[in-house]
Amino acid sequence: MLLDFSTLFLVATLICTLLGGMLLYFGRQEKIAALNWWGVAYLLGAAAVAQWQFLRLLLPDVVVLSLASIGFIACGMMWNAARVFHGLKPTWPGLVIGAVAWLTTVFSLPPGSESLRVAIGASIVALYAALTAAQLFAERRSTMKRQWAAMLVPLLHGAVLMLPIVLDELLPAPNSDSSNNIWVLIFAIELVLYAVGTVFVIFMLVSERAVRAHKTAASQDPLTGLFNRRGFSEATARMIEREGAAGRPVTVMIFDLDHFKSINDRFGHPAGDEVIKLFASIVSGSLRISDLCGRIGGEEFAALLPCSIDEAMTAAERVREAFQNCGMEIDGTPIATTVSIGLAGGPPHVELEVLLAAADTALYQAKRGGRNRVVAAVEEPLSLEQGRRQAAQRPEPRQQIIVRNAISVGA
Incomplete structure (x- = not known):
């Protein structure tokens, strides 16, 4: 294999960091609060991937697993960013409930429950992805083509995370290092594609909203808000x-x-x-x-x-x-x-x-x-x-x- 897993996750971390910084920059420049939310979510996601991959050899497992809650907060921020983009208030309980559920899993499950812990973690991420997709799809003024694009990216992300769990239930097979390595490889590649695809959808929606705002300004009287x-x-x-x-x-x-x-x-x-x-x-x-x-x-x-x-x-x-x-x-x-x-x-x-x-x-x-x-x-x-x-x-x-x-x- 030309690239080992550490290299793949390093690339994913760097890409998420770069995209997060870019979103924060444009959020400050254009004064779009949702871009700031998305930017922080990307940076938290990058931190979660980095600590999971590079600190697990240096810290106890319980510490590494606890720090992984940062990734679930990032998922909550992605959902809240979609809410803020549509003019809704962020839901603070929704921001942290995934992390709380994960920490509860870490400290309550007995040793040797790695498979169950992974299934719970994947389910939490998939649920956040579904909520994000539903919120992005709720933008009724968008064209149907763009609605489907906004909904499809997070749904595919959640589906990929849940796929090994579903297959394990339908097609039980002995656990092997080779099969685990294949799924790790798929997750690493999918993480990069999801990060890039989500940014593409974000800027597509922001661009569409800007065009719509210009059209509205051209047909609206600024003093009264009525048609000109x-x-x-x-x-x-x-x-x-x-x-x-x-x-x-x-x-x-x-x-x-x-x-x-x-x-x-x-x-x-x-x-x-x-x-x-x-x-x-x-x-x-x-x-x-x-x-x-x-x-x-x-x-x-x-x-x-x-x-x-x-x-x-x-x-x-x-x-x-x-x-x-x-x-x-x-x-x-x-x-x-x-x-x-x-x-x-x-x-x-x-x-x-x-x-x-x-x-x-x-x-x-x-x-x-x-x-x-x-x-x-x-x-x-x-x-x-x-x-x-x-x-x-x-x-x-x-x-x-x-x-x-x-x-x-x-x-």
């Missing part, structure tokens, strides 16, 4: 297509905060930002989870509801009342907060631009009528192409949007 104009357009296009395929209507709302410029001029832009954030929270809380809303301008918001215009009128009035009655104060001074709302409903597959244009005309009517009111367009807007054709056939231009309803409680 781009994100709103993309999301509403998908909803219009989905609702159109089912033959269901949609309705667009446009909100414009009344006298917002005077608030900025009187109290400053920070106060104006607070008003913007307050309205964003009100409109989000007043609409259904299936409705889409976004900030499409300075003090202008929009929403798309998969419902008829009559249902949307009720929702719009709910938003208007909630904003008017929010009782906002700036430096102890009450602020009159009102909003004008324009609505337009359309048939299945109507273009978003057409709905926005119709709702904007209704919003203009609300502003001209005294503000703090809801106005809807009664005539269903045409498609862009139909509108051009109809306009070309008319001898004189006429207003396409007809105001159907106005709800007002005073400016």
Whole structure:
């Protein structure tokens, strides 16, 4: 054999140490707590392998076996790292319970129980591997291909550890040095592959999350957390297509905060930002989870509801009342907060631009009528192409949007 077992485990120790240091470095650089957990887990794993291989000739067996509990803490840290990566809190009992179980085994089993001790140790590691796989698989936003990769690596690790135990039960054979040496060789090689494969999965998941964060930032308004104009357009296009395929209507709302410029001029832009954030929270809380809303301008918001215009009128009035009655104060001074709302409903597959244009005309009517009111367009807007054709056939231009309803409680 070209490499003896000591050399193989030395290589495994060095690789785990190198990968652990790399994970810690990137964890500090990118401020990702989960990478720090994974990095420490790798370093503890490297320490456990090193002491098991190189100190067993120098220290009593009970000391070497006790120090092996470091490896089980490393397994617990791998599981907790997956939890932290998914935004969960680490479970401290879960971190140490494997080590406690191992120490209990070391001090409670009688001499000559090496096979049972190995079986218990392998079972603990396999259980941690299964928990880690389940936690990584729980990232629902990942693609299925990457979910399977994240789950498969720790599962294979646990399976390899349990394989000799299962085979020993199914195919009992006399214990021999040659068979033991083969399994030690397999474990050493598998340890290296598992360490490298896990780091590959970790960076794959981190990279995917970074890409998703950039996409979210490109479509999200940083002040309110709602969609920005781009994100709103993309999301509403998908909803219009989905609702159109089912033959269901949609309705667009446009909100414009009344006298917002005077608030900025009187109290400053920070106060104006607070008003913007307050309205964003009100409109989000007043609409259904299936409705889409976004900030499409300075003090202008929009929403798309998969419902008829009559249902949307009720929702719009709910938003208007909630904003008017929010009782906002700036430096102890009450602020009159009102909003004008324009609505337009359309048939299945109507273009978003057409709905926005119709709702904007209704919003203009609300502003001209005294503000703090809801106005809807009664005539269903045409498609862009139909509108051009109809306009070309008319001898004189006429207003396409007809105001159907106005709800007002005073400016």
